[in-house]
Amino acid sequence: MRTGDQIVQDLPWKWSVQGKIFIIGGLGYLFDAYDIALNGFLMPLLGDHFDLSLGGRGLVATANLVGMAVGAVAWGAVADRIGRKKAFSVTLLIFAMFSVLGALAPTYPLFLALRFLAGVGLGGCIPVDYALVGEFSPRKYRGRILTALDAWWPVGVTLCGLVSTAMLTLDANWRWMLATMVLPALLLFWARRGIPESPIYLTKKGREAEARKVIDDLVARTGAPVESYVIPEPALYEGPRGVAAAAEQLRQIWKFSPRITSAAWLLFATIMLVYYAALSWMPSILKEEGQGDTAAFMSTTLMSGVGIVGVLASTALVDLVGRKWLIGVSAPVASLALVVFAVVRDMPTGSVVAIAVFGFLAQLTIPALYAYVSELYPTELRASGFGWASSVSRALTGFAPLFFGSVMWPLLGLPVTFAVLGAAVLLAVLWMAVAAPETKGRELDASDAEAGPQPGPPLRVAVTEQAGS
Numbered sequence: 001m002r003t004g005d006q007i008v009q010d011l012p013w014k015w016s017v018q019g020k021i022f023i024i025g026g027l028g029y030l031f032d033a034y035d036i037a038l039n040g041f042l043m044p045l046l047g048d049h050f051d052l053s054l055g056g057r058g059l060v061a062t063a064n065l066v067g068m069a070v071g072a073v074a075w076g077a078v079a080d081r082i083g084r085k086k087a088f089s090v091t092l093l094i095f096a097m098f099s100v101l102g103a104l105a106p107t108y109p110l111f112l113a114l115r116f117l118a119g120v121g122l123g124g125c126i127p128v129d130y131a132l133v134g135e136f137s138p139r140k141y142r143g144r145i146l147t148a149l150d151a152w153w154p155v156g157v158t159l160c161g162l163v164s165t166a167m168l169t170l171d172a173n174w175r176w177m178l179a180t181m182v183l184p185a186l187l188l189f190w191a192r193r194g195i196p197e198s199p200i201y202l203t204k205k206g207r208e209a210e211a212r213k214v215i216d217d218l219v220a221r222t223g224a225p226v227e228s229y230v231i232p233e234p235a236l237y238e239g240p241r242g243v244a245a246a247a248e249q250l251r252q253i254w255k256f257s258p259r260i261t262s263a264a265w266l267l268f269a270t271i272m273l274v275y276y277a278a279l280s281w282m283p284s285i286l287k288e289e290g291q292g293d294t295a296a297f298m299s300t301t302l303m304s305g306v307g308i309v310g311v312l313a314s315t316a317l318v319d320l321v322g323r324k325w326l327i328g329v330s331a332p333v334a335s336l337a338l339v340v341f342a343v344v345r346d347m348p349t350g351s352v353v354a355i356a357v358f359g360f361l362a363q364l365t366i367p368a369l370y371a372y373v374s375e376l377y378p379t380e381l382r383a384s385g386f387g388w389a390s391s392v393s394r395a396l397t398g399f400a401p402l403f404f405g406s407v408m409w410p411l412l413g414l415p416v417t418f419a420v421l422g423a424a425v426l427l428a429v430l431w432m433a434v435a436a437p438e439t440k441g442r443e444l445d446a447s448d449a450e451a452g453p454q455p456g457p458p459l460r461v462a463v464t465e466q467a468g469s
Contacts, residue, residue, distance in 0.1 A: 001228060001229060001230050002227070002229050002230075003203070003229060003230055003231065003232055004199060004203050004211055004212065004215045004229050004230070004231050005199075005200050005203055005379075006229070007215055007219065007224075007227070007229050008135070008136070008199050008200060008215060008218060009137075009138060009139040009142075010138060010139060010140075010224075011138050011218055011219065011222045011224050012138065012222050012223065012224060013137075013138050013141050013145075013222075014221065014222045014223075016221070017218060017221045017222050018136050018137060018138070018145075018222075020195075021132065021133060021136050021195055022133055022137075022145060022148075022149065024188070024191055024192055024195060025129040025130075025132060025133045025149065026129075026133075026149055026151070026152035027152065027188050027191075028091070028092060028125045028129050028188060028192070029125060029126060029129055029149060029150070029152040029153060029156070030152040030153070030155055030156035030159070031092065031095070031122065031125065031156065031181065031184070031185055031188070032068075032122055032125045032126055032153075032156070033152065033153040033154070033155070033156030033157045033160070034156040034157070034159060034160040034181060035064065035095070035099075035118070035119075035122055035181065036061075036064070036065070036068075036157075036276070036279065036280075037156065037157040037160040037161065037279060037300075037304065038160050038164070038177065038178065038181075039060050039061035039064055039065075039279075039280055040061070040279055040280045040281065040282060040283050040284075040300060041160065041161070041164040041177065041283060041297060041300075042060050042174050042177065042178070043057040043058070043060050043061065043280070043281075043283065043284055044057070044283055044284055044287055044296075045173070045174040045177075046060055046108070046111075046174055049173075049174065050108045052108070054284075054405040054406065054409075054410075055402055055405055055406035056108075057284065057405065058280075058402035058403075058404065058405040058406065059112055059402055060112070060115065061276070061280040061398070061402075062398050062399055062400075062402045063112040063113070063115045063116040063119070063398075064115045064116065064118070064119045064398075065119065065276065065394050065395075065397050065398030065400075066116060066119065066394070066395060066398035066399070067115065067116035067117060067118065067119025067120045067122075067123060067398075068119040068120070068122060068123030068394045068398070069119075069123065069390075069391040069392075069393075069394030069395040069398055070119075070120050070123065070391070071091070071119060071120040071121060071122065071123020071124045072123045072124065072126065072127055072387045072388075072390040072391035072394055073387055073388060073391040074120070074123075074124065075087050075091055075123065075124025075125075075127060075128055075383075075387065077249045077383075077384050077387065078124070079124070079127065079128045079131060079383040079384075079387075080249065080380070080381070080382075080383045080384045083197050083198070083201055083202075083205075084128055084131055084132040084135070084197060084198045084201055084383070085132075085192075085195055085196065085197040085198070087124060087128045089189055089192045089193055090121075091121050091122060091123075091124040091125050091128060092121065092122070092125070092185050092186075092188055092189045092192070093121070093186075093189050094117075094118075094120065094121025094122075095118050095121035095122040095125075095185060096121075096181075096182050096185040096186050096189065097121075098114050098115075098117040098118035098121065099114075099118045099178060099179070099181055099182050099185070100179065100182050101114045102114035102115055102118060102178055103175045103176075103178040103179040103182075104175070123390075123391075123394060124387075126370070126386075126390055127383050127384075127386045127387035127390055128383060129149070130146065130149065130370060130374045130383075130386055131198070131201075131374065131382050131383035131386065132195070132198055133145065133146065133149055134146055134374050134375070134382070135198040135199075135200040135201060135379070135382075136198065136218075139441075142371075142375070143318045143319045143323070143371055143375075143439075143440060143441075144315050144316075144318060144319055146367075146370065146371035146374060146375075147311070147314050147315045147318045147367040147368055147370075147371045148311070148312075148315040148367070149367070149370070149371075150311050150314070150363070150366055150367030150370055150371075151308060151311040151312065151315070151367070153307070153311070153363070153366065153367075154304045154305065154306075154307030154308045154310070154311055154359070154363050155308060157279070157301075157304035157307070158301055158304040158305045158307075158308065160304075161297055161298070161300055161301025161304060161305075162301060163177070163180060164177050164297055165294055165297040165298055165301065167180070168294060168297065169294065196214050196217070197210065197214065199211045199214040199215045199218070200379055201379065202214065203231050203232070203234070204234055204379050204380060205234065206233070206234040208231045211231055212231065215229070249381070249384040249388070250388060252380075252381055252384075253377065253381050253384065253385045253388055256377065256378070256381060256385075259435040259436065260376050260377075260435065260436050260437075261385070261388075261389075262431070262435065263428075263431055263432045263435040263436040264373045264376060264385070264389040264436070265388075265389050265392045265393075266427075266428040266431055266432070267327065267331075267369055267372075267373070267389075267428050267429070267432055268369070268373065268389045268390060268392055268393035269392050269393045269396050269428070270331075270421070270424040270425045270427070270428040271327075271331050271365060271366065271369060271393075271425055271428070272366075272393035272394075272396075272397050273393065273396055273397050273400055273421060273424070274334070274335050274338065274362075274418075274421045274422065274425060275362050275366065276397040276400060277397070277400050277404050277421065278303070278338055278358065278362075279300070279303075279304075280400075280404075281404060281405065281409075282296075282299070282300045282303065282355070283296040283297055283299075283300050284296075284405075285345070285414070286299050286300070286345075286351075299351075299352060299355060300355075302352065302355060302356055302359070303355045303356065303358065303359035304359060305359070306356045306359040306360045306363075307359040307360060307362060307363035308363070309360060309363075310359065310360040310361065310362065310363030310364040311363045311364075311367050313360075313364055314326065314330075314363065314364045314365075314367040314368050315367065317364075317368075318367070318368050318371060318440075319440060319441075322438050322440045323368050323369075323371060323372035323375075323438060323439055323440060324372070324432060324433065324436070324438050326364065326365070326368040327365055327368050327369055327372065327429060327432065328429040328432065328433060330361050330364040330365040330368075331361075331365045331369075331425050331428075331429055332422065332425055332426045332429060333361055334358055334361035334362045334364070334365055334425075335418065335421060335422030335425045335426075336422060337354055337357040337358040337361060338354075338358050338418040338421075338422065339415055339418045339419050339422060340354045340357075341354035341355055341358060341418075342413075342414035342415040342417070342418050343415050345414065370386075372439060373385070373386055373389050374386050375439035375442070376436060376437075376439060404417070408420075
């Protein structure tokens with residue numbers, strides 16, 4: 001007899017069922033993209049407003065991204081303990097509250113502190129969203145669904161560019177640019193309250209009655225044949241809490257497979273370092289070449305707009321060529337496009353073409369990367385495994401804008417700086433080729449030899465306690 005998890009993973013796809021979760025999860029991802037892109041647009045404006053150096057401007061992105069790194073770790077662990085649904089909703093509420101306060105900040109240090117706290121809330125969106133959407137997705141389409149989820153990223157970045165450029169032409173200041181995100185975030189928080197808890201999470205937590213209710217509803221709403229299934233009895237484990245819980249999650253994901261975890265961390269760190277460096281500094285780089293604010297904003301918006309096509313191409317290719325091939329080819333070539341941009345940046349046409357090529361290839365890579373890493377870990381560790389990998393990249397990329405503007409760009413020049421970052425990407429994909437398995441078409445909790453050893457006692461609390469969580 002099949003298990004409830006297998007029933008969920010073999011359901012037909014329905015836009016009115018799993019598609020609703022995909023859309024609501026994707027809108028949260030859109031806000032994440034909008035917020036990170038906004039750093040790049042805010043940097044030159046805040047630099048003028050507070051009379052900041054290049055290094056001081058880099059702190060705008062650093063504060064926000066470091067906050068997201070903390071949030072990715074914290075919310076990944078929280079989502080594995082209290083459930084995807086609760087974490088799914090609260091992250092946006094925290095983000096909205098501190099974004100409002102940030103728009104009202106009278107001083108630059110206070111603004112940075114509030115951007116950090118907003119990042120802590122929003123940093124949980126990606127690991128929680130991917131865990132939830134992935135666990136509701138049919139196995140047959142999961143790769144394409146998780147890859148398509150990344151389409152919300154360039155949409156968010158493009159929307160940010162268009163809104164910021166429009167507000168610039170209307171003489172709106174940076175405070176209004178930040179405040180525009182708050183009302184949509186609150187509306188999405190309200191919409192998220194209607195999302196059911198992940199049935200796969202519920203079965204792993206021993207909440208059988210709740211799991212059966214969700215699974216039976218999914219079967220009925222998708223029109224799948226009704227069949228009997230079992231909910232395996234979970235092992236009970238009283239795990240640590242707070243900081244100790246995050247440390248235990250870290251220990252568990254490395255115990256699960258050092259090779260897989262190291263590959264995931266290196267891929268996230270290098271690929272996202274290149275992408276965030278370009279996204280954060282592109283408006284400032286273009287301004288240094290003599291472009292005005294509006295022209296610099298529009299060139300960055302072009303990069304993200306072309307990225308929408310890249311996500312669609314990635315969605316079509318991820319289940320055809322596999323995750324590893326798609327990442328392994330597109331990531332180094334995207335880095336090369338940035339080197340070309342740095343060489344020809346004083347040529348208007350050449351620089352625009354290079355920016356567009358980078359935007360397309362980066363978004364060919366990143367959706368496949370997110371889908372891939374979310375599939376490498378078993379259910380007990382999926383949100384925290386993804387969250388830790390994301391947090392490593394956020395921590396590095398958080399300091400990258402400051403290091404990029406203060407050290408690398410002034411001392412090495414743009415072509416050498418982007419070449420160094422591209423070499424790091426190449427090393428990461430070479431390690432992935434030998435250290436991590438292909439996950440195309442594999443069950444989420446596959447236990448074959450390639451997938452690495454299964455984790456030790458999963459981080460669970462007793463069933464009686466779970467019922468009230």
